[in-house]
Amino acid sequence: MVFYVFVGFIIVQRLTELIIARRNERWMKAKGAVEFGSGHYPIIVFLHSAFIVSLSFEVLYFHRELSSLWGVLLTGFLFTQAIRVWALWSLGPYWNTKIIVLPGAEVVKKGPYQFIKHPNYVIVTLEILLIPLLFSAYTTAALFTVLNILILSVRIRAEESALAEWTSYESELEGNRRFLPVLKKNPTRSS
Numbered sequence: 001m002v003f004y005v006f007v008g009f010i011i012v013q014r015l016t017e018l019i020i021a022r023r024n025e026r027w028m029k030a031k032g033a034v035e036f037g038s039g040h041y042p043i044i045v046f047l048h049s050a051f052i053v054s055l056s057f058e059v060l061y062f063h064r065e066l067s068s069l070w071g072v073l074l075t076g077f078l079f080t081q082a083i084r085v086w087a088l089w090s091l092g093p094y095w096n097t098k099i100i101v102l103p104g105a106e107v108v109k110k111g112p113y114q115f116i117k118h119p120n121y122v123i124v125t126l127e128i129l130l131i132p133l134l135f136s137a138y139t140t141a142a143l144f145t146v147l148n149i150l151i152l153s154v155r156i157r158a159e160e161s162a163l164a165e166w167t168s169y170e171s172e173l174e175g176n177r178r179f180l181p182v183l184k185k186n187p188t189r190s191s
């Protein structure tokens with residue numbers, strides 16, 4: 001029962017995000033935004049759909065149980081959800097599941113983006129690891145972590161290239177790393 005509720009939550013969350021992404025896409029394209037990386041986008045959609053199918057198959061067919069570390073894993077998952085909401089809220093109408101760039105748009109440097117270039121990709125990577133581990137679905141965790149890293153290596157290059165070409169992305173986020181936060185000193189305070 002817990003598994004069905006959890007997977008149901010993930011599915012509803014993803015469908016809600018797709019609705020928000022489509023609304024944001026219409027808004028951005030009406031303002032002159034351009035889409036990039038459309039060739040790999042169907043692979044991402046397939047990967048995320050296959051993840052849910054693989055997780056469900058592994059848990060139900062092999063009768064996987066809730067992990068003995070479920071408390072730690074659930075806490076990690078809830079933490080990722082808080083950061084996910086923070087990241088999406090920070091990007092506002094610029095957030096999307098596709099690479100859509102509004103030429104000359106101001107680069108978002110608030111929320112988790114003040115510390116890291118790609119917080120949402122870090123969150124997705126952690127989710128793809130934590131969710132299967134929560135239900136002892138080790139094969140799904142290993143397989144989709146690797147597949148996600150492979151597709152993100154394509155996705156991030158395409159996104160950063162588009163942002164660098166059409167916005168001040170490189171100069172605005174200079175000093176920020178892709179995946180690990182940089183905790184910056186406040187320049188107005190003395191050491």
